[in-house]
Amino acid sequence: MFHSLIDFVREHYRTDDFVPLHAPVFSGNEKAYVVDTIESTFVSSVGAYVDRFENEIAAYTGSPKAVATVNGTAALHVALRLVGVAPGDYVITQPLTFVATCNSISYCGATPIFVDVDRHTLGLSPKALSQWLESFAYLDEEGRCRRCEDDGIIRACLPMHTFGHPVDLDGLVKVCGEWGIAIVEDAAESLGSTYKGRHTGTLGTLGTLSFNGNKVITTGGGGMILAGERMAQRAKHLTTTAKRAHSYEYVHDELGYNYRLPNINAALGCAQLERLEAYLSEKRQLAADYQACLSGSDLTFVVEPEGCRSNYWLNAVICGDSKQRDELIKVTNDNGVMTRPIWQLMNRLPMYQQAPSGELENAVWLEERVVNLPSGVRPA
Numbered sequence: 001m002f003h004s005l006i007d008f009v010r011e012h013y014r015t016d017d018f019v020p021l022h023a024p025v026f027s028g029n030e031k032a033y034v035v036d037t038i039e040s041t042f043v044s045s046v047g048a049y050v051d052r053f054e055n056e057i058a059a060y061t062g063s064p065k066a067v068a069t070v071n072g073t074a075a076l077h078v079a080l081r082l083v084g085v086a087p088g089d090y091v092i093t094q095p096l097t098f099v100a101t102c103n104s105i106s107y108c109g110a111t112p113i114f115v116d117v118d119r120h121t122l123g124l125s126p127k128a129l130s131q132w133l134e135s136f137a138y139l140d141e142e143g144r145c146r147r148c149e150d151d152g153i154i155r156a157c158l159p160m161h162t163f164g165h166p167v168d169l170d171g172l173v174k175v176c177g178e179w180g181i182a183i184v185e186d187a188a189e190s191l192g193s194t195y196k197g198r199h200t201g202t203l204g205t206l207g208t209l210s211f212n213g214n215k216v217i218t219t220g221g222g223g224m225i226l227a228g229e230r231m232a233q234r235a236k237h238l239t240t241t242a243k244r245a246h247s248y249e250y251v252h253d254e255l256g257y258n259y260r261l262p263n264i265n266a267a268l269g270c271a272q273l274e275r276l277e278a279y280l281s282e283k284r285q286l287a288a289d290y291q292a293c294l295s296g297s298d299l300t301f302v303v304e305p306e307g308c309r310s311n312y313w314l315n316a317v318i319c320g321d322s323k324q325r326d327e328l329i330k331v332t333n334d335n336g337v338m339t340r341p342i343w344q345l346m347n348r349l350p351m352y353q354q355a356p357s358g359e360l361e362n363a364v365w366l367e368e369r370v371v372n373l374p375s376g377v378r379p380a
């Protein structure tokens with residue numbers, strides 16, 4: 001069984017060499033645009049490609065505004081600051097995510113609360129969220145959500161669109177609305193994914209993207225905050241050292257960050273964005289082919305939730321148990337086809353073991369079974 005999967009991957013990528021999980025492909029205007037920044041000397045924190053990249057991402061996602069950042073983690077950090085996350089606060093998130101999601105909460109001096117995921121979305125479960133809040137939180141006189149145990153404010157909810165599959169946003173928006181909790185969407189993995197026709201990262205108060213080298217498109221390192229007009233202005237200010245516009249004076253009116261995306265990286269992003277639609281259709285075709293290849297096997301291929309369009313950033317299968325998972329990972333990697341288990345749950349990491357958490361039955365179930373398959377676009 002595993003060998004027919006290996007054969008399928010080798011045939012798809014037309015190679016007998018090592019097949020990585022997700023390598024970037026630069027087959028368009030990448031070199032031309034990067035050389036352009038070098039020749040113009042505008043390689044650093046200002047330049048036309050930054051503005052163009054922001055405008056094009058805003059247009060593509062349907063977000064009123066987009067603010068570029070040096071990476072996706074920085075985008076998350078600032079997004080949480082913007083919805084008011086402060087030291088001592090809590091932020092509800094999923095245990096099944098990449099560590100950056102939780103780290104951004106810690107950077108604000110806040111503590112994550114881990115709530116279970118749904119098996120069909122791999123993302124935060126509205127039902128588990130509602131149940132946790134009913135049991136462990138209350139609304140104070142000002143309508144703020146607080147944790148019963150220590151009266152700490154639960155300021156935000158940070159769901160993540162796992163492997164590009166949109167989380168149940170209607171459900172989360174409803175629960176968070178009832179409890180006065182802001183939603184920041186970690187859409188780092190879901191550029192090109194839509195929920196009921198709307199781009200992921202645009203349904204919460206704020207959303208963030210990543211353009212790291214392993215994502216659907218890359219700027220080398222980079223990120224983006226998706227926001228409305230007013231929040232975007234604040235995001236730009238905070239990410240550019242909180243400097244007031246002035247032609248020569250240095251006036252910084254609050255504690256800001258140097259989280260700017262360099263123009264040379266934005267140039268790469270502009271060229272990659274021109275290829276995005278082609279990449280997405282190739283990735284969706286690969287997902288359909290994986291599904292066909294695995295039909296009749298005892299591996300369950302993870303498909304986009306109903307009403308959603310997934311970018312299929314990383315294809316994933318659910319194994320019968322952890323033994324089968326270990327076998328699959330071993331046989332494929334031994335044969336030069338890279339596969340990988342899903343992340344270790346965040347509540348197991350040393351820095352998050354003390355964080356509050358609900359029942360994590362589905363997260364544990366998935367942690368033991370999910371394996372990612374090679375998913376990159378083929379080199380030209």
Ligand SMILES: *Cc1c(COP(=O)(O)O)cnc(C)c1O
Binds near residue numbers: 098223
């Ligand atoms: C990639 C990623 C990020 C951001 O990563 P950066 O490398 O900082 O751009 C955040 N959250 C998730 C879930 C990710 O996969």
